[in-house]
Amino acid sequence: MQYKELGNTGKKISAVTLGSWGIGGAGWDNADKKESQAAIDKMLEYGVNAIDTAPIYGFVRPGEEDFGYGYAEKVIGEVIRGKREDIFLVTKCGLNYDRAQGPRSMYKSMTREEIIAGCEGSLKRLGTDYIDLLFVHWPDMKTSLEEMTDAMKTLIQQGKILHYGLSNFTLEDTCRADDLLHVAAVQLPYSMVDKGSEEMLLAAKKRGIGTMTYGSLGSGILTGAYRTIPTFDKMDARASFYHFFEEPMFSRIQKLLGVMDEVAAAHQATVSQVAIQWSVRKEFVDTAILGVSKEKHARQNCDAFTWEMDEEELRKLDAAIQCL
Numbered sequence: 001m002q003y004k005e006l007g008n009t010g011k012k013i014s015a016v017t018l019g020s021w022g023i024g025g026a027g028w029d030n031a032d033k034k035e036s037q038a039a040i041d042k043m044l045e046y047g048v049n050a051i052d053t054a055p056i057y058g059f060v061r062p063g064e065e066d067f068g069y070g071y072a073e074k075v076i077g078e079v080i081r082g083k084r085e086d087i088f089l090v091t092k093c094g095l096n097y098d099r100a101q102g103p104r105s106m107y108k109s110m111t112r113e114e115i116i117a118g119c120e121g122s123l124k125r126l127g128t129d130y131i132d133l134l135f136v137h138w139p140d141m142k143t144s145l146e147e148m149t150d151a152m153k154t155l156i157q158q159g160k161i162l163h164y165g166l167s168n169f170t171l172e173d174t175c176r177a178d179d180l181l182h183v184a185a186v187q188l189p190y191s192m193v194d195k196g197s198e199e200m201l202l203a204a205k206k207r208g209i210g211t212m213t214y215g216s217l218g219s220g221i222l223t224g225a226y227r228t229i230p231t232f233d234k235m236d237a238r239a240s241f242y243h244f245f246e247e248p249m250f251s252r253i254q255k256l257l258g259v260m261d262e263v264a265a266a267h268q269a270t271v272s273q274v275a276i277q278w279s280v281r282k283e284f285v286d287t288a289i290l291g292v293s294k295e296k297h298a299r300q301n302c303d304a305f306t307w308e309m310d311e312e313e314l315r316k317l318d319a320a321i322q323c324l
């Protein structure tokens, strides 16, 4: 495993972070709990020391209490018992639903009340008394940055969180918040098939803000597992949140996969390992979050650190990415 310092937190974390939206299961493949926990264990065994989750991962999972809200956090909480100090634990707040109205009432909020209560809920479900990094999951476009940073300051003073971060915020708001209370990290999408956040990641790095990137495997398409267009339910994250399984993007990505196949074959490696190396070699990516809920995927992905692409191969990949 490789390790990088997350921004200027002084904390070295693995170049890949375990992502748990798929472990939540809702909007994905309703991952089996035991299988997910085996996947987490395998990643930890390989030296991964950062886990990313959110209370919303699992929301509307059938048959779970509170409509699955906090399900992934509970699954993770069970695995990290007894290992807490070795793990950089990341969760989020600000995506919730109104209990009186039911699961259709999901909302974004970064009010003081929501942040403080959200953190308390996560601490309970994760079975810990502190969170290393708490993100506001999405900006709510209403609450002032002053109110949001003030709530985060309270949680830091109380020792309930060590750092706070902003996910999916604009660069302008990130800089304004950073002036009020240092932002430890941003979380943004970034991969071979989505380079839209590159400028923002570079700007964040310049300010000493850590960078965690999500969708590093293009929601699965960059693993080579899909060579024909699959049919996903319209609520599936791969159809509603990511858009790589639609034409013309799908066919364009297949051409990129052809080049990735060649690079992978030359090293007896897998396509997912090519995608992972491409991300973690960027100096402005501190850690690439990988969504994994299967042990075999955990093993395959962590083996990305057993070999290295050369500069010529990187150039070939970048040329193929230019054509997307």
Ligand SMILES: NC(=O)c1ccc[n+]([C@@H]2O[C@H](COP(=O)([O-])OP(=O)(O)OC[C@H]3O[C@@H](n4cnc5c(N)ncnc54)[C@H](OP(=O)(O)O)[C@@H]3O)[C@@H](O)[C@H]2O)c1
Residues within 6 Å of the ligand: 018, 019, 020, 021, 022, 023, 028, 031, 052, 053, 137, 167, 168, 187, 188, 213, 214, 215, 216, 217, 218, 219, 220, 221, 223, 225, 272, 289, 290, 291, 292, 293, 294, 296, 297, 298, 300, 301
């Ligand atoms: N801040 C935000 O707004 C935000 C948004 C999206 C995601 N995130 C975070 O970032 C994480 C990563 O993003 P993501 O999970 O959305 O997408 P992703 O990591 O690009 O892709 C996840 C998909 O790839 C599959 N996969 C992983 N390794 C594989 C392999 N070796 N072979 C075949 N398939 C493989 C997973 O399958 P299995 O599950 O079957 O292993 C899952 O279906 C999330 O889990 C979450 O923690 C944050």
